[in-house]
Amino acid sequence: MKFNQFVIIGLGRFGSSIGQELIQLGYEVLGVDRDEEKVEEMSRVLTHAVVADATEEGVLRSIGARNFDCGVVAIGDDIQASILAAILLKELGVKKVVAKAVSGLHGRVLERIGVDRVIYPERDMGIRLAHQLVSPNLLDYIELSKQYTIAELNVPGCLSGKTLSEVNPRGRYGCSIVAINKPKGIIIAPTATDVLAERDVMVVIGTNQQIESFQHSIGQ
Numbered sequence: 001m002k003f004n005q006f007v008i009i010g011l012g013r014f015g016s017s018i019g020q021e022l023i024q025l026g027y028e029v030l031g032v033d034r035d036e037e038k039v040e041e042m043s044r045v046l047t048h049a050v051v052a053d054a055t056e057e058g059v060l061r062s063i064g065a066r067n068f069d070c071g072v073v074a075i076g077d078d079i080q081a082s083i084l085a086a087i088l089l090k091e092l093g094v095k096k097v098v099a100k101a102v103s104g105l106h107g108r109v110l111e112r113i114g115v116d117r118v119i120y121p122e123r124d125m126g127i128r129l130a131h132q133l134v135s136p137n138l139l140d141y142i143e144l145s146k147q148y149t150i151a152e153l154n155v156p157g158c159l160s161g162k163t164l165s166e167v168n169p170r171g172r173y174g175c176s177i178v179a180i181n182k183p184k185g186i187i188i189a190p191t192a193t194d195v196l197a198e199r200d201v202m203v204v205i206g207t208n209q210q211i212e213s214f215q216h217s218i219g220q
């Protein structure tokens, strides 16, 4: 489902960063915060920003929260406020509600009350950074399941000038290069004769074990 209008509850570092990016992407964003200074600051950036307590049903009704396709609850410290705001957005009929959790228990409560997606920004960023620290050429990754991952890897010097058939990660380790991002553009579904260069980024799909073996073989 594609959303066009977003309401963000809580304009701290996390909420304002989401809002700013959505605006850059061309979407409409209403920001809500009980702190006047934060609202003042973000009112220059967002489509609208209002000072309001998001735990009050009447307030959310009056700002027309139900007309938004997607609501993001970006309150961390005040767990009670986060839960109340999330419940109210769901009850008002906001189609998709995403909420930030600061602990496992907070996250479980948010899931129980029907939040569509619970995110743990600090925890997830910590995990991501740990992976990148131990594999410096790992730029990013998406876990498709517990077993399968898509990883973006820098092409190291030792692979520069080699064709995919020479590198042969599928034959050797079982994982496949599904795209090569070159400075000139991206090659989707590259063939055996495509050549890697040092500044390229390869997108690799496979099991965690296969990708690890491949990374290991190229000194990462």
Ligand code: ATP
Binding pocket: 009, 010, 011, 012, 013, 014, 015, 032, 033, 034, 035, 038, 052, 053, 054, 055, 074, 075, 076, 077, 078, 081
């Ligand atoms: P950050 O995103 O900066 O890491 P945080 O996780 O520390 O934030 P808080 O600072 O607790 O989270 O909350 C983020 C914002 O949510 C703050 O600007 C705060 O004023 C706002 N906020 C908290 N409770 C409410 C509420 N009931 N109604 C509206 N805004 C609220």
